Amino acid sequence: MRLRSTVAGGLLSLALLAAGCGRLPVEQTERYVPPDQVTDFHALYNTNCRACHGPAGENGPAMDLANPEYQALVDDATLRRIISNGMPGTQMPAWAQSAGGMLTDAQVNAIIEGMRKEWSKPNPFQEATPPAYEQPSGADAKTQTADVKQGQQLYQAHCASCHSGHARQELTSPIYLALISDQALRSIIIAGRPDIGQPDWRHDNGQLSPQDVTSIVAYLSSLRTNTAISAPPVPLSSRR
């Protein structure tokens, strides 16, 4: 009898508890947000960009987006274009739905806004004026003609000191160059990649002029186009 009344009491209180749930917060049941309505920068960055651009925008295999110099170098319109349409011919995908990606324009804007808020710093260049983000075209281009010969010399003078020796010479390897765009090279040379130790255009060996940057990229670019890469033979003897 004692047992029965105890159990009954227990059940009754549980029932009361259940009745009280009407007042539990409704957040109890998380509302499902369709993926195209997510506009939180961190959520967007972490699902779409983190793998290549690194957690928090740096230390990833691709460009260090959290570098304040890079953020200062590139304007919103350019970012919007790159993120929306990708960088054709490279592994940077197009994200805008209009270009076959999965992000809405609002989401692309949210990413840009978030990057600015989190990663921009006021005046990262101090006194210096960096070369333009893109290689100038039109009238400006005349003052900055690309000179492959000169580029090669500049490369020897400014880059080879660090990029020499076995593996680091890869920068001039056609295989590497086949995978990276001129623009990416240019961005790296100008803004640097502080996360992996690549200096910006003002490194120890002296500051590079806009003309120098253009020539170095032209030199590297010439190595890419001049050498054909053929597929290595796949050895049939391989066990797997």
Added chain:
Amino acid sequence: MPRMKRDAKTVYNWLERRLQIEGPVKDAALHKVPRSTASWWYVFGSAAFTLLLLQVVTGILLALVYSPTAANAWNSLNVLNHQIPLGWFIRALHGWGSNFMVAIVFIHMCQVFLFGAYKFPRELTWIVGVFLLLMTLGMAFTGQVLRFDQDAYWGLGIGVFMMSRVPLIGGALVHFLLGGPNISGATLSRFFTLHVFVIPGLLLSFAMVHVWMVLKLGINEWPMPGRLVRRETYIAIYNRLSHEDGIPFVPGAFWKDLIFSGAIVAAVAVCAMVFGPYGPGGMPNPSIIQTTPKPDFPFLWIFAILAYLPPALETPVILVAPILAIAGLLALPFVAGEGEKSWHRRPIAVLTVSFIAVAWGVFTHLGTYTPWSPHMNAWSSDAIPARYTHSATPLVREGAVVFQAKQCRNCHEIEGVGGQRGPALDDVATRMTPDEMRYKVVTGGGNMPAFGKNLSPAEVEALVAFLETLHPANERPAYDGALRETSTHNGSPPPVTGSK
């Protein structure tokens, strides 16, 4: 007061005069059962019945709001979740009630099996019970489809996939089930009809028959090792047990049923409160591919088995196994209708149940974390650990980018993140030489897609350069010197060890 009592009595008598139900009810309640059946082991059947009633009640409440059309089903569930007071709780009760019911029905069946309760004269009770089990599963399955979200699609997808394997009529069956060639509004109407009219109707009538037989044939006595069941003598022995040492069913055995059923309903309520309702998850929009849908709990094991079956075995297993299983269950009381009831002397029965329980547990566990299905977001969300990109070379970093961009990560883990369809690649460099990697990436094999056509030669080289750096810091990569000499060709970089 006495006057009211008198009136009530008059009404009761008027009704009883015509219905004449008092006698049978009293008989049923007070009939004698063997003392040994008043056991906590004998409470699962009544709990299953209680859950069935709970499902009926909550189901009716849900049907007041739910709208079984493709356009509105999903929305009406959200209305229930967020706009109707306690709507979410009713949904949660119904969803958890369903899980509990499936579980209790299974437990009930195992108990009946282990106690030999299916033996003479209760063969038909068992057979009806098998159908009750199938219908309970049918309810769980059709109910999940009514949610009409992405998980529902998945569950249905599996069902359809199994059906489409039926020789000759597979296509027609699928068409019949879905009300068309694919999942659509017509599918939903069909499943609504099944879930709300057809199966519950059958389920309730079968349950009545089942209970009727339990009442008529008596509750199975506690099995004693050595007391064998024989057609000629069983009834006499049972009658002696229940009359000489019997107790009235109510309250003698019934109070345990009541308490247990109450506890189960309370457990459902607690789960409903704590875990909330099921979904609805993502809208069933096939263009949203960033999801990893999963069927509901009772079907996870099927999901797992399907994923592990080698392709050649799929059709035979899918088509033959369920038929064999059901036929086996139905045949059981005819094959073993007499003899020993006690589990102490039926080692094979005990082993079978344990084996099935363990296998089910393992497959369900595997089902909850789906190692085989690619992680759709891994390629763009799972970071390459900094130690691989930090001190790497430019080509290795490009390789890492290719690795992500070509979605290798969706199937391959690095440092515990990524898909698990293929092997983790943390130490792949200690297992494979660069040529073997190249070969594997280009030609695939064994569930690894062949990437040959989708990768440029430069991409392959970069990938291999990256894969070569994947080894524990203190272990050397597999170094195939002879092959390495010959594979340094037209200007490709010198060997990259990545451990500079």
